[in-house]
């Protein structure tokens with residue numbers, strides 16, 4: 001996209017304080033998460049103190065039910081960080097009376113306790129697919145990999161009746177992974193089914209046994225191998241294939257367990273291996289997840305498993321495995337989180353692509369990826385941190401994997417209980433951790449950035465008066481990033497001369513590309529949009545007329561250029577001792593050596 005200068009000069013100013021930043025973190029991810037000095041460790045102590053308080057709160061009036069019920073739910077929470085392996089020691093475990101007195105399994109939970117993870121499994125299924133499938137597979141229809149569905153579609157093309165017949169030939173694996181395929185939500189007997197005893201209360205008629213949808217193959221006992229197993233594969237697919245779609249593919253995200261059942265069948269088809277072997281060989285073993293499994297552990301392992309109810313634990317999930325059948329521990333979930341964030345198994349460009357939304361939902365603060373449920377956290381400064389999560393909630397287990405790519409960190413929650421309030425409690429725990437940890441990660445990143453980068457950088461060329469002063473503004477709500485407090489080039493005040501169309505200051509540097517091998521770290525200059533209201537003009541607020549649309553940094557990032565280099569590009573050189581030695585505002589073709597470390601460091 002090209003913006004001729006005369007166009008940009010017409011951009012109106014905006015009355016609201018909006019940051020024009022990129023979808024990158026404001027600072028490099030923090031390195032110190034767990035030491036006593038880390039603001040994140042302080043916040044973690046705060047969060048666990050809050051959990052202790054909730055666990056001791058009674059059932060008195062005014063205590064929200066998700067807090068009052070916390071003491072009834074067994075749970076384990078664990079942090080992890082790529083940059084600080086000690087973060088995975090930050091754990092909180094609570095054993096409720098239900099598990100303390102349980103006849104089967106453990107009576108006390110810790111980091112090695114095995115829980116079912118329910119639908120958190122879906123994140124593993126997509127990772128298995130990313131590792132085992134190629135880009136062509138992802139864009140092919142599910143019918144290419146599931147012979148039962150291919151036969152159904154051949155005999156029942158949906159074009160004539162798209163409201164009643166799912167057009168499986170248009171459902172791709174990538175649409176299934178992103179919850180946007182429009183397929184029926186739940187396989188037979190998963191999810192909520194209206195109790196036949198209640199049909200008259202709802203005005204529902206009795207079902208006609210000749211109606212093929214009313215008596216699916218999975219309603220027949222001969223399609224089960226045993227009482228603890230799921231319906232067999234072919235009857236399971238036959239029980240799904242003739243149900244009406246929810247939407248046409250790529251209309252809107254709509255949660256579908258069925259989609260992940262089929263994705264699992266496709267992965268097994270493409271790899272030619274049982275899915276349990278795929279999880280083990282492509283994820284669990286390479287990441288060292290020694291206590292994770294796609295099948296119920298052998299009885300010898302039950303003494304460290306959470307078993308609120310044997311029938312919810314001792315299940316052969318069969319075809320449902322890829323939707324919600326995996327088991328893991330808090331220590332293993334930390335390995336999974338670090339493995340994703342550090343691109344241990346995937347190339348790093350594929351990880352970045354994976355950790356992006358595929359579609360919005362109808363809510364501003366909630367988007368969907370493959371299979372991420374992406375929540376948008378707004379800091380006091382207005383800057384947004386995207387939180388990549390996958391929830392799980394089934395049987396007697398609920399959980400979360402939570403990734404914070406901006407900070408190279410995250411946390412997991414695993415829980416077990418037969419209480420119907422289990423998921424509400426787990427969501428409350430996720431809230432407590434997020435509210436403490438996310439601002440603390442931002443503050444710790446700011447603190448570390450100040451120590452690493454703040455100070456004065458001068459030209460060493462005799463007679464050339466060029467310098468740069470960098471700082472960090474710790475005021476709550478201040479625009480984050482490394483602030484350029486002053487910038488002189490050959491005696492000229494550059495900040496005063498920057499094109500007005502970049503927007504007003506504070507001008508800040510945000511990380512763009514890091515190359516640890518050569519010790520270079522690139523940053524880009526971003527502006528702020530705290531423009532004063534022009535006295536005589538009406539402040540425009542519209543989507544099309546606002547600054548955030550026209551002058552956002554993502555549009556102007558590499559403009560203007562001088563001699564082929566954007567004036568926004570700054571490259572720091574890091575010495576072998578880890579200290580910043582110099583910075584090059586690249587378009588200015590000058591190296592500025594660090595001469596004064598500011599007050600962050602003597």
Ligand SMILES: *[C@@H]1O[C@H](CO)[C@@H](O)[C@H](O)[C@H]1NC(C)=O
Nearest residue numbers: 043045046047049050435436
């Ligand atoms: C934890 O942080 C919250 C919010 O900042 C604060 O209100 C609360 O007093 C802190 N609690 C503890 C135990 O430090």
Ligand SMILES: *[C@@H]1O[C@H](CO)[C@@H](O)[C@H](O)[C@H]1NC(C)=O
Nearest residue numbers: 059065068069070071072421
């Ligand atoms: C917690 O469990 C106890 C004992 O079963 C029960 O009396 C109480 O109502 C439960 N609390 C909540 C909030 O569910």
Ligand SMILES: *[C@@H]1O[C@H](CO)[C@@H](O)[C@H](O)[C@H]1NC(C)=O
Nearest residue numbers: 081082083084085338342344
């Ligand atoms: C992350 O990856 C790098 C490079 O592959 C590796 O050196 C490092 O040990 C990894 N960190 C963790 C915590 O696994």
Ligand SMILES: *[C@@H]1O[C@H](CO)[C@@H](O)[C@H](O)[C@H]1NC(C)=O
Nearest residue numbers: 102103104105299302307310
């Ligand atoms: C589980 O608990 C029940 C009830 O106490 C007991 O009968 C059963 O033997 C236990 N099962 C195992 C495998 O320990």
Ligand SMILES: *[C@@H]1O[C@H](CO)[C@@H](O)[C@H](O)[C@H]1NC(C)=O
Nearest residue numbers: 132133134135136137138270
């Ligand atoms: C993907 O794999 C299939 C089957 O092995 C192969 O036919 C196809 O060419 C591959 N596509 C790409 C883009 O590698």
Ligand SMILES: *[C@@H]1O[C@H](CO)[C@@H](O)[C@H](O)[C@H]1NC(C)=O
Nearest residue numbers: 143144145146147150269272
């Ligand atoms: C995979 O699915 C295709 C097409 O539906 C089928 O022809 C093939 O036999 C299946 N392969 C395996 C290993 O299941």
Ligand SMILES: *[C@@H]1O[C@H](CO)[C@@H](O)[C@H](O)[C@H]1NC(C)=O
Nearest residue numbers: 147148150151152153155156
């Ligand atoms: C294919 O579909 C037809 C019609 O729905 C059905 O009669 C037949 O049994 C199916 N064949 C296979 C191999 O599933």
Ligand SMILES: *[C@@H]1O[C@H](CO)[C@@H](O)[C@H](O)[C@H]1NC(C)=O
Nearest residue numbers: 224225229232233316318319
């Ligand atoms: C269940 O039985 C079917 C048919 O006998 C067999 O093909 C399948 O492997 C069995 N499944 C499991 C999970 O044992």
Ligand SMILES: *[C@@H]1O[C@H](CO)[C@@H](O)[C@H](O)[C@H]1NC(C)=O
Nearest residue numbers: 290291292293295296297298
């Ligand atoms: C996973 O379960 C299988 C079947 O019970 C068992 O053979 C295997 O040892 C288990 N693996 C782990 C890591 O527990």
Ligand SMILES: *[C@@H]1O[C@H](CO)[C@@H](O)[C@H](O)[C@H]1NC(C)=O
Nearest residue numbers: 456457458466467468488595
């Ligand atoms: C570096 O630049 C600053 C700001 O222009 C100036 O005050 C200072 O004297 C310079 N220091 C050196 C060592 O040149």
Ligand SMILES: *[C@@H]1O[C@H](CO)[C@@H](O)[C@H](O)[C@H]1NC(C)=O
Nearest residue numbers: 473474475476477478479506
């Ligand atoms: C820090 O940020 C606050 C809030 O935006 C602002 O009022 C203050 O002027 C800033 N301080 C400096 C030194 O820029």
Ligand SMILES: *[C@@H]1O[C@H](CO)[C@@H](O)[C@H](O)[C@H]1NC(C)=O
Nearest residue numbers: 461464465489490491588590
């Ligand atoms: C600095 O400015 C002077 C004139 O003001 C100019 O002659 C000289 O080429 C400039 N030097 C650099 C390195 O920009």
